[in-house]
Amino acid sequence: MHREKFIERVLLLLALSSVGSLALITIFIFLEGFPLILSVGLKDFILSSHWAPTKGHFGILAMIISSVLVTLGAMIIGVPLGLSCAIVLAEFSPKRLKMVLKPTLELLAGIPSVVYGFLGVIWLVPLIRNYLGGPGLSLLAGSIILGIMILPTVISISIDALTAVPDPYRDGSLALGATRWQTVSRVVLPAARSGIITAIILGMGRAIGETMAVIMVAGNALQIPTSILDPVRTLTSNIALELGYAAGRHREALFATGIVLFIIIMILNLSATLITRRR
C-alpha cells in the first residue's frame, strides 16, 4: 500500500513534466522579452514598422502584417486542396484507395520543412520570377509552400472529422433521394463542421509558426508588402535570421517578437481546443 502511494506520487511528478515545460517556456520567453516591450511601449513595438534594432528602433508591424498575409495565403491555397482531398477520401473514394492514400498523405507530414523550403527555391521561385515578375522570393512563394506544408494536417484531421459522422445520417439522406454530393454538402459537412474548423485552425497555427521554409522562399525584406510578388519577412524569420548575432536590447527584442508569436499561437490553439471540446 505504502509502495503504491509512492509510485503514484512519482508518476504524478512525471505527468507534470509537460505542464512544467510549458510554464518554463512561457516564463523564460516573457522574462527575456517583456522588459523591452515595457521600455519601448507596446504601441511603438507592435504599431511601428521601423525596425533598426542596433539604433534603438523596435517596430515589428511589418513582420506582423507579413506573417498574417503569408498565413492567409497559405490558407487560401491549402484549405481548398486539403478539404477536397479529405472529402474525396472520406466520401467518394473506394475503401481500398482510401486505405492506401490516407497513410501516404500522413507519411508526408514527416517531410522536414527545410526540404519544402529547398524545393521551393529550386522550382517555385524561378517560376514566379520568370512568369509573374519580381524577385521570385516573395509573399506568394511563401504562401504556396506553406499551403502545401499544412496539407497533411488539414487532410488528416478533416478525414477524421468526416469519418466520425455516423452512417445513419448518410443513409437517411440518401433514402430521401438526395445525391451523394447533396448528402455530403448538406448533411455530412455541417455535422463535421467543428472538426473541420479545428483542422483549419491547427493548419493556421502550423503556418504562422513555420520558420525554415519561409526564410528560404519569402525573401526576408523588411517592408509592408504592397503586392504578392514582394519579398517579406515574417515574425518567425526575423527571430531566426537575427538571433545568431543579436546581443543586448536587440536580443531582448527578438524574444519580445517571440512573445507576440507565442500569444497568437496560443489563441489559435485555445480556440481549436474549445471548439473540439464543445462537441
Add this chain to the structure above:
Amino acid sequence: MRLDPHLSQGLVKTLLWTLTGFTLLILIFIIADIAVKGLPQVTPAFLSQNSTDMGRAGGIFPTIVATAYITLLAILLASPLGVGTAIYLTEYTREGWATRIIRFGSECLAGVPSIILGLFGFVLFVLKLGFGWSVLSGSLTLAIMVLPIIIRTSEEAIKAVPQDYRTACYSLGMSQWQTVTRIVLPSALPGITTGIMLSIGRSLGETAVLLFTAGAALRTPVSVFDSGRTMAVHFYILAREGISMPNAYGTAAVLVISILLINIVAYTLMQRMMKRYG
C-alpha cells in the same frame, strides 16, 4: 435556374478529384525530385567520410553521428516522462481537474512552434545553464518538443488494452503497479513504440530548434558538451548558402528516406496494435 442535382454532383466530383489528383502530384513530385537528384549522390563514401571544405566536398559522416547522438539522447530523456505521464493519466487517476490540466498542457506544448522552443532552449540551456551550443542543449530542447507526441500515442496505446486484462490481474491478487508493468505496458508496447518512432522521425527533420541549441559545428561530436550539426541543419546550411547543390540533394535524400522508413515502421506497428485490440 436550378442545376440538375446529378449534373452538379458530376461537376463537383470532377473538381474534387482534380484537386485531389493535383495534391497527390505535388507530393509525389517532392519525393521523386529528392530521390532522382539525391540518390545518385548517396554512396558509401558519402555516408562514411568527413565533410571537407565546409561541406562542398567529402561526406556527411559527422552530421549522421550528431543526428543519431542528439536524437537518441532526446528520446532517452522524453520516453520515461511521456510514458510515465500516460500511465498516470490512464491507470492512476480519475478524470478530473488534474488530468485536464495535464492534457491541456500537453496539447499546448504540441502547438508551440519550433522557433519558440529554439529561443527557449537557447536562453535556458545554452546561456543560463551554460551548456553552450551542444548535443546536451539540443537534446534537452528536442525532448520537450517530442514529449507531447509520446504522451498522446502512449495514452492511446494504454487505453486500447482491454479492461479484462486488468480485472484478471487484480483477481489474481496483483497490485496495481504489477498489473501495469507486467500486463498493461507489455500489451501496449507496439503503440508506445509507435510514439517513439514518430518522435525520432520528427527529431530527424527538426532544424529551427537545433540551429540555436546544438549549433552548427561540422565535427563529429564526442562529449555531450560538443556542438553538433545534424543532417537537417547541414542540409539547410548547404542549400541556403548555396555551398553545394549536389551535396544538399544527397543529404536531403538520406534525411527524407530515413524519416519515411521510420514513419512507415511506426505506422505498421500502429496498424498491428489496432488489429489486435481495435
